[in-house]
Amino acid sequence: MYRILVSDSMSADGLQPLLAAENVEVVQKKASEAAEELHTFHALLVRSATKVTDELIAKMPSLKIIARAGVGIDNIDLDAATKHGVVVINAPDGNTISTAEHTFAMMTSLLRHIPQANVSVKSNEWNRTAFVGTELYGKTLGIVGLGRIGTEIAKRAQAFGVNVLVFDPFLTRDRAAKISVKNASLDELLEQADIITVHTPLTKETKGLIGAKSLPKTKKGVYLLNCARGGIIDEEALIPFLENGHIAGVALDVFETEPPVDHPLLAFDNVIATPHLGASTKEAQLNVAAQVAQDVLHFLDGKMVTTSVNLPTLTKEVFEKIQPFYKLAKKMGNVISQCMKEPVNDISIKYEGSVAELETSFITKSMIAGFLTPRVASNVNEVNAGMIAKERGISFSEKNTSNQSGYENCITVTIHGDQTTFEIKGTHIPHYGERIVGINSFNIDFYPSGHLIYIQHTDKPGVIGRVGRILGDHEVNIATMQVGRKNAGGEAIMMLSFDRSLDDALLTTLSEIDDIVSIRAIEL
Ligand SMILES: NC(=O)c1ccc[n+]([C@@H]2O[C@H](COP(=O)([O-])OP(=O)(O)OC[C@H]3O[C@@H](n4cnc5c(N)ncnc54)[C@H](O)[C@@H]3O)[C@@H](O)[C@H]2O)c1
Ligand SMILES: O=C(O)CC[C@@H](O)C(=O)O
DSSP, rough: OHHHHHHOOOOTHHHHHHHHOOEEEEEEGGGOOGGGGGGGGGGGESSSSBBHHHHHHHHHHTOEEEEEEEEEETOHHHHHHTTTTTTEEESSSTTTTHHHHHHHHHHHHHHHHHHHHHHHHHHHHSSSSTTTTOOOTOOEEEEEOOHHHHHHHHHHHHTTTTTEEEOOOTHHHHHHTTHHHHHHHHHHHHOOSSEEEEOOOOTTTTTTTTTTTTTGSSOOEEEEEEOOOTTSSOOHHHHHHHTTEEEEEEESSSSSSEEEEEEOGGGGGGEEEEETTTSSSSHHHHHHHHHHHHHHHHHTTTTTSSOOOSOOOOOOHHHHHHHHHHHHHHHHHHHHHOOSSSSSEEEEEEEGGGGGGSHHHHHHHHHHHHHHTTTSOOOOTTTTHHHHHHHTOEEEEEEEEOSSSSEEEEEEEEEEEEEOEEEEEEETTTTEEEEEEEEEOOOEEOOOOOOOEEEEOOTTTTTHHHHHHHHHTTTTOOOEEEEEEETTSEEEEEEESSSSOOHHHHHHHHHHHHTTEEEEEEEE
């Protein structure tokens, strides 16, 4: 049974898939009111009100997934989620149209003074000269950030006969041409736009993008809109430009601090505001809640979700192709970690044959997670493996090469420790399964599963017999046994599997056999 905490208000219709699911219990209350039971939840669903901090995540040790019913994830401490191995997903496009329409409504309201005129009429005034507006037609609209919402705004603006200029450092010329917008530098946009609207995430680069330095470059009489995130337009910097009449009007749906209390900007007649309503339509709320509800169910069901913001995004089709390899890679990492008991500095992974054609970054993360699992106390998975490895000073790299392995597909993991280097090769054979086919240049062939021991010894008559006799004397049945050597009388290895794990005393007895160099128990 999975327990799901829905901490912000969400469309009940949208949540229906979760409410109707058999193995799921949904609790709808604020995280701050669920202190006693936080440790029991496997999933957390939020909009923008709940602040998902490191502290909150640490109190939720069963948590596997945080779902943001919306786009912006700035209320979620992504690094903390990643560190705790929690997947974060969002609903990236469910509220795009609503937010674009709201921005457009704000733009027309701003240029035609609709909110102010409405208040005036309701105060029994009939003042037709005080609210003379400005046409949109023929004006230049500067869009900062041409993502989903920016694109929808550009399309609507074009229908109104508006020229669209775009500043987006990640926008390709091809895409700009496809949407028939003109790509500009930020300075060109500031200098030429009659109206500027921002649609970027709030990042280090975009914080205060429209602020004290950029505002002097704008046209006198410019209109500004922020329906993205508070802070992209620096609120304090606007004040002198409103006071001296340089800015004709400002429309804000979002604020640096929400809700704004006694905010000086709200005292200006030509500043209009809404309380973060961009996504507040029945349609958008249904879309985002339904999307995260479905994705959370998929995830808890062990299926891949495509809206993760801290995992490589894989389609179901790609995920199905890589699945056998990521399971194999995880076991390979785990085998090495248990065989090689020393500090490790570097891990490299090489893909050959058909596996090299696939999305291998996820397979690499899976191998690292397998390697780290026996070594770290925290829960390691594909989400946080890269970060934990880096924290521990372990570098990692991957290489996809032409196939020289002799197998249809082959993964080779090489780990450099303080004293030694360990190499393991694996392959996946369709309808047969995963096999380890090489350890430190020894050819071998075993199924990586269950209770194993790995023995390094000298190739001498009687060593294998003595191992067998001691195990027999202790009533331990050998399930499978693989041996490998490079040359007669030289280094050799054995890999044995059992129906149960061997106790430490028996391992010590085995290690005392002459000609055994080392012995390692492996539990998979
Ligand atoms: N008001 C609301 O209720 C509401 C609703 C939905 C989304 N939003 C916000 O709207 C914003 C846009 O959402 P979206 O879905 O279009 O996102 P998106 O990811 O589709 O688009 C963001 C765009 O910003 C561009 N960008 C990033 N850094 C930039 C920079 N330094 N300069 C210029 N452009 C840059 C990206 O290339 C991308 O094209 C986000 O901040 C989101 O949180 C607000
Ligand atoms: O939850 C909301 O209503 C706001 C959503 C919006 O800011 C978003 O980023 O998707």
